[in-house]
Amino acid sequence: MKDIQVQTYAVSGMTCSSCVNSIERALNEIDGVTASVNFASETVHIVRPADLSPDVVMKKIKSAGYSATLLKDSADPALHRKGAARALLFAIVLAVPSIAISMVMSWHQPINDWLIELFTNYSIALPPHADHLFASWLVLAITAPLIFIVAFPIHRAAIRNILHPTMDTLISLGSLSAYIWSIYATYTNQGDVYTEVAAGVLLFVILGRYLETRAKRSAGSALSTLLALGEKEVAVLRNGTEVLIPISHLVIGDEFVVKPGARIATDGVVISGQSTVDNSLITGESKPIEITPGMNVIGSALNNNGRIIVRATRIGSDTELARITAMVVTAQGTKAPIQALADKIASIFVPVVTVLAIGTFAGWYYLGDKSLTYSISTAITVLVIACPCALGLATPVALLVASGRGALRGIVIRHPRVLEASQSIDTVVLDKTGTLTDGAMKVQQASIPLSPQKVLGATFASILTEKNVLSSALALESQSDHPVSQAIATYCISRSAEQLPVTEFTQTPGVGVAGRVRIGDKSPVVIIGSPDSVAHSCVPFDSEIQQAIRDGQTHSHAVSVLAWDGVAIAVFAAGDVIKGDASATITELRNRNIDVWLLTGDNAEAAAKVGALVGINSDRIIASAKPEEKLAKISALQMVGKHVLMVGDGVNDAAALAQANLSIAMGTGTDTAIATADITIMRPQLMSIIDSLALSKRTLRTIKVNLGWAFTYNVIGLPIAAMGLMSPMYAAAAMAMSSLFVVTNSLRIK
Structure with missing residues (x-):
């Protein structure tokens, strides 16, 4: 099996969802490549064989009529067209005079007289019908740079995609048709002139794309914020001196x-x-x-x-920030199932509109007994008012906003399918450790009585201090990766313990650790482990040690005993802590008519205790569950018609997370759980589950509104245009506002 890589490329030149289909079609022709284009962020998400050069991908995109660059880990995929503002400026400078001269009839004769005098004075040949159409020739001259230079990228894209028409095809056809017809009408003095229509159409299209670009930039601003957080330099300690180095050298x-x-x-x-x-x-x-x-x-x-x-x-891509950013970028490059219908319609939209425009012209000219001018104007209106952009933007922009803003709130949406799945959730299955509890063992109680010095003898009196006891524990536990060992090491560091030298270190799984620790002029053999294991190597525990052990066990804590040279001198009781909002979260889920289960691999006693504290009924608690048993329970609930949300954090939860209708992983959990889940919550609060469901529902509602608007706009707008009830210039404004509505509506997601 070949190794695969996932990469993201920035794509320029896309103007509508039909462009998305063209690029995906081209890339998916490459053997082993799966491509998903995001029109909102102007990126393409590629899954490709590791041995396939990125140059092959970029050349394929270029052959489809677009350009692409590979995005690095720290690059911002929320790109915008850099030339949008410049194009808008030139469009305004050229289109506004053209429209003004054409629309203000009282200006025509003074302009005609002035131009005739100017041409005559310089002995320049006058154009046809200059006596009363010179103003029309002037408007044609002013508009020419707009048509052929400013709008050249539109015409170029239309030509490149001639076999797979896009939105640019409609814009190009509409503006060129109006302009060429205006030249004909001015030259022959037959029919109305529509130069202002060609200028107005392009002005509104360019304005709409500029505003759309700004709005899409705002939609991706949350991700941009995440990407901007990383430090570029860091002050490291070298022999006690601060040295400033690039972060890449850390x-x-x-x-x-x-x-x-x-x-x-x-x-x-x-x-x-x-x-x-x-x-x-x-x-x-x-x-x-x-x-x-x-x-x-x-x-x-x-x-x-x-x-x-x-x-x-x-460091690098393993950090929490890098993981969040990677998950957000992946989510934004993935399509939600609800987008499938929109993509299918968009792929046939432009050809259908083109045929409709031709049919409109033929119908009015041959069957409706209308003039050639009227028929052409109506056909141009049909071409201009059509807007597949709104269909293409409806889902990806909403997902772009939701995933970016969710990430800033500690909610990382990894798979867009969560949007639909969140609507039907009626059962939540929770893991215990790391989900209902903090998941990190902490020392809840430490007992260090000094009475054992009587047994150790006077030679230990000078070194038997709390700091030295904690330092000896740190010396051993810092070399173990066991959760309890890590908890004790962290506790010792927090109490200013020092790292002491260790020799003869040994670790016995299920028992504990041991070694000879250098403390001052002494090197006692230090043992730390469970009470039973340490008892085998020690003199009988004194009363204070025994009481500390009983107290820890009463609270279901993991108890460890520390001994020097066979004498127990300290007890550490480590345990997990129930999250402060666990009970409130369970209550809120119940208020939403969601059934709550506790499914844990921990023992029945610990599970029952936690369940009682957070308000989960005993008949909804399953303890000592192995990974396959967790998976079986999720499947059993689904078989009786339940729609299950699984929340977990461990490797043993991965199968259950994958099986559930919707899955949430805690950000403090294992990479396996995070990679499997649909949503990752980075905040420690369990109430983030409620926020995740709410965000998913709001996003899906916004997408439905966007799609509803996009469908309704075209269903209503196209017949109005075909019936001749709208001018081409108004159609251009409506088309631009349609796309802008979809983007701005998505920005309302909070």
Whole structure:
């Protein structure tokens, strides 16, 4: 099986959804390539074999009549046409005088007299019918640069896509037809002149595209904000000295300084200093979070008020910000199922409109006994008023806005299918650890009685201090990746423990860790593990140690005992913490008539305790569930007609997440769970589940309004144009406003 790569390219030259079909058709001809074009962000999302050069993809796009560039990880895909403002400026300068001269009849004779005198004085031959049509020749001359230079990209695109007509085909046909007819009518002095129509059509089209570009830029601004968060340089510590280096040179394990007011360069763990950080632009968490040594921090979070030193744990594309950005870009490059109908209609829209325009001309001229001028004008109106752009923009712009703004609130939509799925959810299945609880083990209680020094002897009296006990624990637990070990190590760091040298280190799975730790002039053998395992290697525990063990076990905590040279001297009780809004979230789900289940691999006692605290009925709790049992439960609920939302965070939840109608992964969870889920929530609050459902419903509602408008506009507008009840210039304005309505309506998503 060949390796595959996923890449995003910026595409220029697209003007409507028909362009989308042309590019996708061309790219999908390449063996092994799957392409999805996003008209809103002007990008194409490519899944291709790893051995296929990007140049092949770009050449294929160019052969279809467009240009493309490969977007790097830090590039902004929310592109806009750089020439839109310049084109609009020239269109205004050329079109406004053309329209004004044509529409103000009282200007014609003075202009005619002035031009005749000017031409006569310079002995220049006068054009035909100059005595009363010189103003028309002037308007034709003014409009020519607009038609053939400013609007050249439109005509070029129309020619390139002659076999697969696009919106540019309609614009080009309409404006050129009006202009060429005006030349004929002026030269022969037969029929009405429509030069102002050609100028007006192009002016409104260019204005509409400029406004659409600005609106689409606003739609992608949330993602642009995320992309702009990354730091370019970082101050790392080299032999105690701060050295400023490019962020690309940072490696895992480097220690770097974050000053007040600066953004944290990359994900890491705080090793020195205290402060508060603002994660709002990454997780949506508005309340500043207090950080102390031992706590993890997210790259690009804003450090508020204290100087901290951070050890890098993730860099580059592995960071939290990079993961969020990648998921958002992927979502914006994927089509929602509801877009399928719009794409199908758009693919045949332009040819149908072209045939309709020809039929309109023939009907009025041959059957309606109308003049050639009237028939051409009506056909041009049909060409101009048609707007497949609104159909093409209805879904991708709404998804662009929702995914970008959702990401800023800590809600990352990965698969557009969630929009439809969110409407029918009636059952929510929750994992426990990492979902209803924080998922990170924390030391809830530590007991360090000093009485064991009586057993250890007077030689240990000078070193048996709380700091040394914690430092010895840190020395061992920092070398283990077990969740309880990490919790104890973090606790020790937060209490200013020092990293002491260790020799003869051993780790026994399910038992604990041991080693000889150098403390001052002593090197005791230090053991830390479960009470039963440590008891085998120690003298009997004294009463304080025994009481601390009983207290920890009563609260269902994971209890670890620390011993020096066979004497237990400390007890650590680590446990998970139920999220503060878990109960409120369960209540809100019930208020929405959603049935709530707890499905966990933890033991029945722990599951029952958590269920009781958050308000889940005992008959809706399944404990000690293996991954295949979780999958089976989701399937069983679906078989009885339930539409299931699964919320989890672990590898053991991945199969259930994939099976569910809709799935949400916690951002603190495993990469496997995040890669499987439809939505990832980066905020610690469980209430984000409610916000995710609400955002999905609002987005789908907006898409339906957009599509409804796009269909209705064309269904009503085309017959009006064909019946001759609208001028071409008004049709151009209506067409531009149709696309603009879809984009601005999408911007209302919050």
